[in-house]
Amino acid sequence: MHTPDRVRQRLEDGTPQSYLKDMVYGGIDGTITTFAVVSGVVGAELAAGIVVILGLANLIADGFSMAVSNFLGTKAEQQFLQKVRVEEELEVKLIPDGEREEIRQIYAAKGFEGELLEQVVDVITSNEQVWIDTMLLEEHGLLLDGPEPKRAAWWTFVAFLLAGIVPVVPFIVNLLVDGGIAAPFLWSSIATAATFFGIGIYKARVVGGNTIKAGIETVTVGGMAAVLAYGVGWLLRGVADGL
Template sequence: MEDKLHSDGNILFFNKDYISEFIYGGIDGAITTFAVVAGAAGANLSISVVIILGFANLIADGFSMSVGNYFSTKAEQDTYEKNKAVEYWEIENMREKEIEEIREIYQKKGFEGELLNRVVEVIISNKDVWVDTMMKEELEMSRDERTPFKTAGMTFLSFVTIGLIPLLAYLFAILNILEPSNLFLVSCILTGIALAIVGSFKSIVTNKNKLVGIMETLFLGGIAAFLAYYVGAVLEKIFT
């Protein structure tokens, strides 16, 4: 076990810092593509139309999710910066209260008496160290150093790559690699494989049992896919 075991390492081609985006985008991509394929299959649309709808969905939905991710990551960082600005304001304008907070933080760490006084003195002698301590210890906030542009890009990449898998059956069929029978069944299996890939990566990175990781992703992902498939049919029956 070395430091590279920590989250700053790479696994295969894959930067672990973006595992959260990979999982989020991948699961959503696989399920929504499956929903499109299922809907198209239910309506007996031709293979080429399924592929068109599938790709249109991949690009549009992947992009809209990435825009959501971009603003979400940015808002978290802005919230961090806002809190930091509040802390700088507080150590200027509520100095005594903030000194007391530093004292309490280091008391909890086991410091006392004269040593505690001297530690507090050093911390508050540098405003950046003081604020940094408040951010980490009082607010328990860490700055996300990743750029929103990169987290959004990883979301898109993952959405499109994993989301493409349920479509492969139809792609292979139109290229005459696969017989155009039972395509929907093959696509169901491919969706399962896509979810299993995400679940398995998830387990590698988080060091959890791989089988459990795959099973829980398949289970919840399966419910979502089922819902996506049937909710349209049910609503249609009720309303028409």
Template sequence: MENKSETPRNRSGQYIKSIVYGGLDGIITTFAVVAGSFGGDLSFRVVLILGFSNLLADGFSMAVGDFLSTKSQNEYEKNVRHKKQIAITQHPIQEKGQLRNSLIEQGVNEEDANLLVNTLAKYDKPFVNQVMKLEYGSNTTEDSPMKNAAVTFLSFSVFGVVPLLIYIVAMFIPNLLENSFLIASTLTGMTLFSLGAMKSKVIHTNWLKSGFEMLLVGGLAALVAYVVGAMLGSI
């Protein structure tokens, strides 16, 4: 039976997922640009140009991808629901029988299963939801493509700017340039660990392990970018 109280929680969970993964992509991608630029011994102005160009272009690309994928998913689920409603109208006994058998397999006795199915069948939406859950594993919920795209873009941009913060400040306090990459690395590492810990809430794993995993992934990506930058910068 549909539980309306779960809908806001499910949607907020989807947005949290977009925030975490969008933020991780943003900060790792931007820090790789910073590390590659540092390895190639490029000026901090070039770092800012490359960093922000990459940040905005990739953020926009991810947002468009999220918008299109969510829109396509909504269209698919709407089509599936429509077909299922037609099937229920044309073959009500068969659909009720499948749902009743599913309940019996889950431990509900036959009498109660019949009562539940017959009661649900009086209400179109709850009945369709249960049949959809039986056949597809979950109720279909229509997400907002624009909201998902906006959350992804904002998360990518906000977290992605972290490795660039010290270079922005260095425009006004030049003395900071000497340790700019070290400071950028520290800020990025702390943010990566925090996002990894947040990710554990989405995938239900140990927060400490998840935090260090993200720190390791980000570090490896930056190392590769640094080595490539150093090699190309020496040519």
């Protein structure tokens, strides 16, 4: 992996994009919001059919909303990067000496000095593309390569649907199968906790870290949301009957 040819190839291919954040974000939010709806309805002691209706409605609508929001947010980051690039291009043309001084001070702060520092400045500023890219990275802290907006949105939506459907499945089975499942909310809770735990483990395996700790952390966050939703539903359980 570290022969000259392999290193050169990796650098030419550019930075591989990861959509882990989009998948984890979508999966966790999908599970939390759908299970919160289920918990609220059950806490309010409403009919099981309402669980399915509200759960599926939330699944589609909120999943689409999250995907669109992720698309627009990721696209906005790209547009901001382009805006700053245009500004730097203009400054390089209008005040090149000032921009050279910025490069000089940036690399002086990294420990370069004397003739070596001047050589670094000369090399970087001899290529306008490299010069501007360096300013974007070092001065503004911007990444030159980012996730593709459509893919980010797609992964968010898919993860939201796949994870978010889990809390509703026991109630769907009860509507479709005679006899159904006894205590569907219990099984929904177990399946949801397992989903949270699985998402945490997947995240930990990709980024490194304690898988058990990551799983428990995710379950805890989701459980808190569910408890809040169930509590609100329980407190308002008589409201629907009075409407």
